[in-house]
Amino acid sequence: MLIYKIVPAPLWRAADAAGEFRGAPVDLADGYIHFSTGAQARETAAKHFRGQQDLLLVAVEGDDLGPALKWEPSRGGALFPHLYAPLPVSAARSVVPLPLGPDDSHLFPEDVA
Template sequence: MNTILHITQNDRWTKAKNLETYRSETLDSEGFIHCSTVAQVIGSANRFFKQQQDLVILVIAIDRVTSEIRYEGADSTNLFPHIYGELNIDAVIQSIDLEADLDGSFILPKELISG
Protein backbone atom coordinates (compact mmCIF):
# COMPACT_ATOMS: atom_id res chain seq x y z
CA MET A 1 0.00 0.00 0.00
CA ASN A 2 1.35 3.45 -0.91
CA THR A 3 1.52 5.72 2.09
CA ILE A 4 2.57 9.23 3.07
CA LEU A 5 3.27 10.54 6.55
CA HIS A 6 2.24 13.57 8.58
CA ILE A 7 3.61 14.70 11.95
CA THR A 8 1.26 16.26 14.48
CA GLN A 9 0.62 16.67 18.19
CA ASN A 10 -1.07 13.67 19.78
CA ASP A 11 -3.87 15.80 21.26
CA ARG A 12 -4.63 17.34 17.84
CA TRP A 13 -4.94 13.81 16.39
CA THR A 14 -7.19 12.71 19.26
CA LYS A 15 -9.52 15.69 18.62
CA ALA A 16 -9.55 14.95 14.87
CA LYS A 17 -10.69 11.37 15.46
CA ASN A 18 -13.70 12.69 17.35
CA LEU A 19 -14.49 15.15 14.53
CA GLU A 20 -13.84 12.50 11.84
CA THR A 21 -11.64 14.95 9.90
CA TYR A 22 -8.17 16.40 10.41
CA ARG A 23 -6.93 19.94 9.72
CA SER A 24 -3.40 21.13 10.33
CA GLU A 25 -2.57 24.77 11.04
CA THR A 26 -1.01 24.99 7.58
CA LEU A 27 -4.25 24.10 5.82
CA ASP A 28 -5.57 27.54 6.77
CA SER A 29 -2.28 29.45 6.43
CA GLU A 30 -0.82 27.77 3.31
CA GLY A 31 -3.75 25.93 1.77
CA PHE A 32 -2.49 22.39 2.32
CA ILE A 33 -1.37 19.82 4.90
CA HIS A 34 2.37 19.15 4.80
CA CYS A 35 3.31 15.48 4.49
CA SER A 36 6.48 13.47 3.89
CA THR A 37 7.61 10.18 2.50
CA VAL A 38 9.35 7.69 4.79
CA ALA A 39 12.70 8.93 3.45
CA GLN A 40 11.79 12.56 4.26
CA VAL A 41 9.97 12.32 7.58
CA ILE A 42 12.89 12.40 10.03
CA GLY A 43 14.49 15.34 8.24
CA SER A 44 11.18 17.16 8.53
CA ALA A 45 10.82 16.17 12.18
CA ASN A 46 14.30 17.40 13.08
CA ARG A 47 13.86 20.62 11.13
CA PHE A 48 10.38 21.64 12.29
CA PHE A 49 9.65 19.72 15.52
CA LYS A 50 12.97 19.46 17.38
CA GLN A 51 12.57 19.65 21.17
CA GLN A 52 8.80 19.06 20.92
CA GLN A 53 7.11 16.23 22.76
CA ASP A 54 3.90 14.22 22.49
CA LEU A 55 4.13 13.90 18.70
CA VAL A 56 2.70 11.21 16.45
CA ILE A 57 3.32 10.26 12.85
CA LEU A 58 0.13 9.59 10.93
CA VAL A 59 0.53 6.88 8.29
CA ILE A 60 -1.86 7.83 5.50
CA ALA A 61 -3.04 5.48 2.73
CA ILE A 62 -2.83 7.56 -0.44
CA ASP A 63 -5.68 5.73 -2.17
CA ARG A 64 -8.07 6.55 0.71
CA VAL A 65 -7.47 10.31 0.81
CA THR A 66 -10.48 12.17 -0.57
CA SER A 67 -8.69 15.54 -1.00
CA GLU A 68 -6.19 16.21 -3.77
CA ILE A 69 -2.55 15.22 -3.15
CA ARG A 70 0.19 17.11 -5.02
CA TYR A 71 3.93 16.49 -4.91
CA GLU A 72 5.71 19.84 -4.69
CA GLY A 73 9.01 21.30 -3.65
CA ALA A 74 11.58 24.00 -4.15
CA ASP A 75 13.19 21.83 -6.81
CA SER A 76 12.27 18.69 -8.73
CA THR A 77 14.70 16.46 -6.82
CA ASN A 78 12.93 16.58 -3.44
CA LEU A 79 9.16 16.70 -3.81
CA PHE A 80 6.95 16.57 -0.74
CA PRO A 81 3.35 15.32 -0.71
CA HIS A 82 0.81 18.02 0.16
CA ILE A 83 -2.87 17.36 0.87
CA TYR A 84 -5.05 20.17 -0.50
CA GLY A 85 -8.00 19.96 1.84
CA GLU A 86 -9.04 18.28 5.05
CA LEU A 87 -7.77 14.78 5.72
CA ASN A 88 -10.51 12.19 6.15
CA ILE A 89 -9.48 10.17 9.18
CA ASP A 90 -10.36 6.83 7.60
CA ALA A 91 -7.32 7.38 5.36
CA VAL A 92 -5.06 7.16 8.43
CA ILE A 93 -4.12 3.51 8.81
CA GLN A 94 -1.74 3.89 11.76
CA SER A 95 -0.44 6.45 14.23
CA ILE A 96 3.06 6.00 15.59
CA ASP A 97 4.55 7.80 18.59
CA LEU A 98 7.50 9.99 17.60
CA GLU A 99 9.85 10.28 20.51
CA ALA A 100 12.96 12.43 20.71
CA ASP A 101 16.41 11.36 21.87
CA LEU A 102 18.00 13.08 24.86
CA ASP A 103 19.32 15.85 22.59
CA GLY A 104 15.82 16.51 21.24
CA SER A 105 16.41 14.99 17.81
CA PHE A 106 14.42 12.17 16.22
CA ILE A 107 15.22 8.85 14.62
CA LEU A 108 12.97 6.78 12.38
CA PRO A 109 10.56 4.69 14.48
CA LYS A 110 11.06 0.95 14.06
CA GLU A 111 7.51 0.60 12.71
CA LEU A 112 8.59 2.56 9.62
CA ILE A 113 11.81 0.65 8.94
CA SER A 114 11.18 -1.87 6.20
CA GLY A 115 12.93 -5.18 5.87
Template sequence: MQKIIKIIRPIDWEKAQNIGEIIESSLTTEGFIHCSYEYQVPNTAAKHFSEEERILLLVVNEQKVSETLKVELAKNGEYYPHIFAPISIHAIENVFTVLKQKDGTFPFPTR
Protein backbone atom coordinates in the same frame (compact mmCIF):
# COMPACT_ATOMS: atom_id res chain seq x y z
CA MET B 1 6.54 2.93 -2.73
CA GLN B 2 7.27 5.41 0.05
CA LYS B 3 4.73 5.77 2.82
CA ILE B 4 3.06 9.16 3.20
CA ILE B 5 3.34 10.38 6.77
CA LYS B 6 1.48 13.16 8.53
CA ILE B 7 3.40 14.30 11.60
CA ILE B 8 1.07 15.59 14.26
CA ARG B 9 1.04 16.53 17.92
CA PRO B 10 -1.01 14.16 20.10
CA ILE B 11 -3.45 16.93 21.08
CA ASP B 12 -4.09 17.73 17.41
CA TRP B 13 -4.73 14.05 16.62
CA GLU B 14 -7.22 13.93 19.50
CA LYS B 15 -9.03 16.96 18.03
CA ALA B 16 -9.04 15.33 14.59
CA GLN B 17 -10.58 12.16 15.98
CA ASN B 18 -13.32 14.22 17.63
CA ILE B 19 -14.29 15.97 14.37
CA GLY B 20 -13.44 13.11 11.99
CA GLU B 21 -10.72 14.84 9.98
CA ILE B 22 -7.39 16.60 10.16
CA ILE B 23 -7.67 20.30 9.43
CA GLU B 24 -4.64 22.54 9.82
CA SER B 25 -4.14 26.26 9.42
CA SER B 26 -1.89 25.58 6.41
CA LEU B 27 -4.99 24.43 4.56
CA THR B 28 -6.26 28.01 4.71
CA THR B 29 -2.95 29.84 4.44
CA GLU B 30 -1.25 27.65 1.81
CA GLY B 31 -4.11 25.57 0.43
CA PHE B 32 -2.80 22.20 1.59
CA ILE B 33 -1.75 20.04 4.52
CA HIS B 34 1.95 19.26 4.73
CA CYS B 35 3.01 15.62 4.75
CA SER B 36 6.34 13.84 4.35
CA TYR B 37 7.67 10.62 2.94
CA GLU B 38 8.99 8.30 5.62
CA TYR B 39 12.66 9.05 4.82
CA GLN B 40 11.92 12.78 5.34
CA VAL B 41 10.34 12.32 8.79
CA PRO B 42 13.48 12.78 10.94
CA ASN B 43 14.40 16.10 9.29
CA THR B 44 10.83 17.39 9.11
CA ALA B 45 10.21 16.50 12.76
CA ALA B 46 13.45 18.13 13.89
CA LYS B 47 12.67 21.31 11.96
CA HIS B 48 8.99 21.75 12.83
CA PHE B 49 8.46 19.81 16.07
CA SER B 50 11.67 20.46 18.02
CA GLU B 51 9.73 21.84 21.00
CA GLU B 52 7.71 18.63 21.37
CA GLU B 53 8.75 15.65 23.49
CA ARG B 54 6.37 13.28 21.72
CA ILE B 55 4.87 13.27 18.25
CA LEU B 56 2.62 10.96 16.31
CA LEU B 57 3.37 9.67 12.84
CA LEU B 58 0.18 8.97 10.93
CA VAL B 59 0.53 6.66 7.95
CA VAL B 60 -1.81 7.99 5.26
CA ASN B 61 -3.47 5.58 2.83
CA GLU B 62 -2.53 7.14 -0.49
CA GLN B 63 -5.52 5.63 -2.29
CA LYS B 64 -7.93 7.35 0.09
CA VAL B 65 -6.46 10.80 -0.59
CA SER B 66 -5.39 10.34 -4.21
CA GLU B 67 -7.83 12.91 -5.60
CA THR B 68 -6.40 15.65 -3.39
CA LEU B 69 -2.75 14.54 -3.28
CA LYS B 70 -0.01 16.38 -5.14
CA VAL B 71 3.71 15.91 -4.88
CA GLU B 72 5.43 19.27 -5.07
CA LEU B 73 8.92 20.69 -5.04
CA ALA B 74 9.71 22.56 -1.82
CA LYS B 75 12.14 25.42 -1.29
CA ASN B 76 14.75 22.96 0.02
CA GLY B 77 14.82 21.13 -3.34
CA GLU B 78 12.95 18.03 -2.14
CA TYR B 79 9.56 16.77 -3.26
CA TYR B 80 6.90 16.48 -0.57
CA PRO B 81 3.35 15.09 -0.60
CA HIS B 82 0.73 17.79 -0.03
CA ILE B 83 -2.94 17.07 0.54
CA PHE B 84 -5.29 19.77 -0.73
CA ALA B 85 -8.26 18.95 1.54
CA PRO B 86 -8.94 17.92 5.11
CA ILE B 87 -7.65 14.39 5.76
CA SER B 88 -10.35 12.00 6.93
CA ILE B 89 -9.32 9.97 9.95
CA HIS B 90 -10.46 6.95 7.90
CA ALA B 91 -7.50 7.58 5.57
CA ILE B 92 -5.07 6.84 8.41
CA GLU B 93 -3.72 3.28 8.26
CA ASN B 94 -1.46 3.32 11.30
CA VAL B 95 -0.34 5.58 14.12
CA PHE B 96 3.13 5.50 15.66
CA THR B 97 4.13 7.37 18.80
CA VAL B 98 7.68 8.67 18.65
CA LEU B 99 9.58 10.09 21.60
CA LYS B 100 12.32 12.64 21.15
CA GLN B 101 15.73 11.04 21.59
CA LYS B 102 18.45 12.48 23.83
CA ASP B 103 20.08 14.00 20.75
CA GLY B 104 16.84 15.83 19.89
CA THR B 105 15.87 13.61 16.95
CA PHE B 106 12.63 11.78 16.20
CA PRO B 107 13.51 8.49 14.47
CA PHE B 108 11.08 6.74 12.16
CA PRO B 109 9.98 3.49 13.81
CA THR B 110 11.37 0.34 12.23
CA ARG B 111 8.46 -1.92 13.11
Protein backbone atom coordinates in the same frame (compact mmCIF):
# COMPACT_ATOMS: atom_id res chain seq x y z
CA MET C 1 3.10 4.52 -1.05
CA LEU C 2 2.78 5.45 2.60
CA ILE C 3 3.14 9.13 3.41
CA TYR C 4 3.48 10.60 6.87
CA LYS C 5 2.14 13.51 8.87
CA ILE C 6 3.77 14.57 12.14
CA VAL C 7 0.98 15.86 14.36
CA PRO C 8 0.84 17.17 17.92
CA ALA C 9 -1.22 14.61 19.85
CA PRO C 10 -3.87 17.11 21.05
CA LEU C 11 -4.60 18.12 17.44
CA TRP C 12 -4.99 14.50 16.38
CA ARG C 13 -7.28 13.74 19.33
CA ALA C 14 -9.48 16.67 18.29
CA ALA C 15 -9.45 15.44 14.69
CA ASP C 16 -10.34 11.93 15.84
CA ALA C 17 -13.36 13.30 17.67
CA ALA C 18 -14.39 15.34 14.60
CA GLY C 19 -13.72 12.54 12.11
CA GLU C 20 -11.27 14.58 10.04
CA PHE C 21 -7.96 16.41 10.35
CA ARG C 22 -8.06 19.86 8.82
CA GLY C 23 -4.41 20.60 9.54
CA ALA C 24 -2.02 22.16 11.99
CA PRO C 25 -1.66 25.96 12.04
CA VAL C 26 1.05 25.86 9.35
CA ASP C 27 -1.19 23.72 7.13
CA LEU C 28 -4.13 26.06 7.58
CA ALA C 29 -1.92 29.06 6.75
CA ASP C 30 -0.51 27.39 3.62
CA GLY C 31 -3.85 26.03 2.39
CA TYR C 32 -2.90 22.35 2.36
CA ILE C 33 -1.80 19.59 4.72
CA HIS C 34 1.94 18.98 4.61
CA PHE C 35 3.06 15.35 4.38
CA SER C 36 6.45 13.70 3.96
CA THR C 37 7.57 10.46 2.44
CA GLY C 38 9.30 7.97 4.70
CA ALA C 39 12.65 9.17 3.35
CA GLN C 40 11.75 12.80 4.13
CA ALA C 41 10.09 12.37 7.53
CA ARG C 42 13.22 12.42 9.70
CA GLU C 43 14.47 15.63 8.11
CA THR C 44 11.01 17.18 8.50
CA ALA C 45 11.02 16.26 12.19
CA ALA C 46 14.52 17.68 12.68
CA LYS C 47 13.74 20.90 10.83
CA HIS C 48 10.26 21.68 12.13
CA PHE C 49 9.72 19.66 15.34
CA ARG C 50 13.10 19.28 17.04
CA GLY C 51 12.70 18.96 20.80
CA GLN C 52 8.89 18.90 20.68
CA GLN C 53 7.17 16.28 22.79
CA ASP C 54 3.75 14.64 22.51
CA LEU C 55 3.89 14.14 18.75
CA LEU C 56 2.30 11.40 16.69
CA LEU C 57 3.37 9.95 13.37
CA VAL C 58 0.33 9.34 11.19
CA ALA C 59 0.80 7.03 8.19
CA VAL C 60 -1.57 7.30 5.24
CA GLU C 61 -1.65 5.46 1.93
CA GLY C 62 -1.12 8.28 -0.54
CA ASP C 63 -2.96 6.48 -3.34
CA ASP C 64 -6.12 6.48 -1.20
CA LEU C 65 -6.27 10.29 -1.16
CA GLY C 66 -7.11 10.73 -4.82
CA PRO C 67 -6.59 13.90 -6.83
CA ALA C 68 -6.54 16.15 -3.73
CA LEU C 69 -2.97 14.89 -3.12
CA LYS C 70 -0.44 16.88 -5.11
CA TRP C 71 3.33 16.32 -5.31
CA GLU C 72 5.01 19.71 -5.25
CA PRO C 73 8.59 20.95 -5.01
CA SER C 74 9.78 22.13 -1.62
CA ARG C 75 13.09 21.74 0.26
CA GLY C 76 15.88 21.71 -2.29
CA GLY C 77 13.42 21.05 -5.11
CA ALA C 78 12.38 17.65 -3.69
CA LEU C 79 8.76 16.70 -4.31
CA PHE C 80 6.60 16.60 -1.18
CA PRO C 81 3.02 15.35 -0.87
CA HIS C 82 0.47 18.06 -0.09
CA LEU C 83 -3.18 17.33 0.58
CA TYR C 84 -5.64 19.99 -0.58
CA ALA C 85 -8.55 18.61 1.42
CA PRO C 86 -9.31 17.56 4.99
CA LEU C 87 -7.84 14.18 5.93
CA PRO C 88 -10.46 11.67 7.10
CA VAL C 89 -9.08 10.08 10.27
CA SER C 90 -10.29 6.76 8.87
CA ALA C 91 -7.57 7.09 6.19
CA ALA C 92 -4.83 6.67 8.82
CA ARG C 93 -3.14 3.28 8.44
CA SER C 94 -1.29 3.78 11.71
CA VAL C 95 -0.90 6.42 14.39
CA VAL C 96 2.13 5.92 16.63
CA PRO C 97 3.93 8.05 19.19
CA LEU C 98 7.04 9.86 18.01
CA PRO C 99 9.13 9.99 21.18
CA LEU C 100 12.19 12.14 21.75
CA GLY C 101 15.61 10.57 22.03
CA PRO C 102 18.32 11.78 24.40
CA ASP C 103 19.60 14.33 21.84
CA ASP C 104 16.13 15.91 21.32
CA SER C 105 15.71 14.22 17.94
CA HIS C 106 12.72 11.95 17.38
CA LEU C 107 12.88 8.18 17.40
CA PHE C 108 11.11 6.81 14.33
CA PRO C 109 9.73 3.30 13.88
CA GLU C 110 12.17 1.07 12.03
CA ASP C 111 9.81 0.57 9.09
CA VAL C 112 9.78 4.28 8.17
CA ALA C 113 12.42 4.71 5.50
